[in-house]
Amino acid sequence: MTRIVRAGPSLGLPLRAALVTLALWSGSASWAADDTLFRALGGDAGIARIVDGLIDRAYLDDRIKAKFDGVKQAALKESIRKQFCQLSGGPCVYDGETMRNSHAQLALTKADFNALVEDLQAAMDEQQVPFTVQNKLLALLAPMHRDIITK
Ligand code: HEM
Structure with missing residues (x-):
């Protein structure tokens, strides 16, 4: 648990940006109309x-x-x-x-x-x-x- 909390701030900016992008991308299917x-x-x-x-x-x-x-x-x-x-x-x-x-x-x-x-x-x-x-x-x-x- 402690290790996970500590790992957060150590994530480099590019990695965090990539994770955010991934989260947005994977969520987009439910935002866009499902055709x-x-x-x-x-x-x-x-x-x-x-x-x-x-x-x-x-x-x-x-x-x-x-x-x-x-x-x-x-x-x-x-x-x-x-x-x-x-x-x-x-x-x-x-x-x-x-x-x-x-x-x-x-x-x-x-x-x-x-x-x-x-x-x-x-x-x-x-x-x-x-x-x-x-x-x-x-x-x-x-x-x-x-x-x-x-x-
Ligand atoms: C799920 C079933 C049905 C759907 C989705 C459906 C859909 C539609 C739609 C979209 C319109 C055009 C409305 C407009 O342009 O303002 C319409 C009109 C019409 N429908 Fe249906 N309809 C269904 C069932 C039926 C059935 C069972 C009949 C007759 C057996 C029927 C006969 C007509 C007729 C005659 C019109 C023209 C009414 C007018 O212009 O005065 N429809 N329908």
């Missing part, structure tokens, strides 16, 4: 492909396509792309409506929600997103059911 999931989804381009696949499927999905009547597909894709990017830790800002407001008039059921999730899973399968990565995105989306399902 692991964003990168695992393929970054901007990967997410754009996933969202294209999701919305293309949803608009053709007999279970839910009526919900998208009159909704501009390109704008919806852009909005969800930004949302997924931000949610996964990417460098985007989602500037759309809240989930509660944007789905309030749609009278969505649990079955509608599950249908969309299946379309998303199919879109991620098509992009060969590993299951562990798929599950991480789905886990971030799952709590939104409280705001989206109103019926």
Whole structure:
């Protein structure tokens, strides 16, 4: 114990500076946004492909396509792309409506929600997103059911 206390002041300045640098560097991972999931989804381009696949499927999905009547597909894709990017830790800002407001008039059921999730899973399968990565995105989306399902 005594030896450790004594060792402190004897550390040369360069060594102490190096230790501080190391401490800052090792801590930085928790300071910076963690973009692991964003990168695992393929970054901007990967997410754009996933969202294209999701919305293309949803608009053709007999279970839910009526919900998208009159909704501009390109704008919806852009909005969800930004949302997924931000949610996964990417460098985007989602500037759309809240989930509660944007789905309030749609009278969505649990079955509608599950249908969309299946379309998303199919879109991620098509992009060969590993299951562990798929599950991480789905886990971030799952709590939104409280705001989206109103019926
Ligand atoms: C986790 C599930 C869901 C997520 C993350 C999600 C995400 C979004 C986002 C980001 C928007 C755009 C809001 C804006 O730009 O202001 C949106 C709008 C919309 N969503 Fe969802 N959504 C989900 C579930 C669903 C389901 C289950 C349906 C229908 C089956 C649906 C149908 C729509 C429609 C029709 C719009 C356009 C509303 C409008 O422009 O009036 N969504 N959604």
